[in-house]
Amino acid sequence: MQRGLLVLALVIGVGVGTAVVSKHIFQEPPTAWLCREYGLNQQQVDQLKEPEKEYAYRCGHLCGEMCKANSDLETLALGSDSITPEVRAAVVVTDRIRTETRLEMLDHFYSIAATLPPERRHDYLVKVLPLVIEPCSSPMR
């Protein structure tokens, strides 16, 4: 019976281990979902690469700015016990960067939608717009 238990534990362990490893092996780049979901051909996939690159660069820059602005706001807010002009200005800066980021996102989504079949563009926008409209919520919906 002990040997049977050992074999059972081994079988379960091998099954779970295989699932974890194969999940990593089968993982594809994020754009693979776009290709599958919207039936893009190789030419359309290649068209996506350039906007993706530009978007990553622009958003990376804005992310850096946002981190710095948030950090400044945190320092000012913690060092004060009321809304001083400096705190107010720091809040305005974070909002400005957030607005710019949202516009960048929207611009990117329009450019991606333009590469999709016309009848599927609306569906794509419905899926990604919550990121722009409710940027603080989780995208896992």
Add this chain to the structure above:
Amino acid sequence: MSSADNELSKLLENWDPNAELDVNFNRQVWIRLEGRVGSSWEVDALLALLERWLRVLARPRLAFAATTIAIFIGILVGGLQARSMQKEQYLLSVNPYWVNSTQTNLR
């Protein structure tokens, strides 16, 4: 009959069990019997079944077959999980707020 048997017979004839039973003795015996019969036959059956399966699983051929099946199921589950997460991964990849929220303490 040996002398030892005779001695035992005499001893038993003279033995007078004078112990008095508890008033609830019969009731307690029945309660214990009922408890044993009611609670364990299902558990015993399950344990016996489990034991039988484990004995079968301990055979090398079946152990090999079970491991092979586990590998196939693992590949299937892993592949399906990877595929089902693609949409979420895409949405995360285009969401700068998600990247930003992992880099800063002020959220």
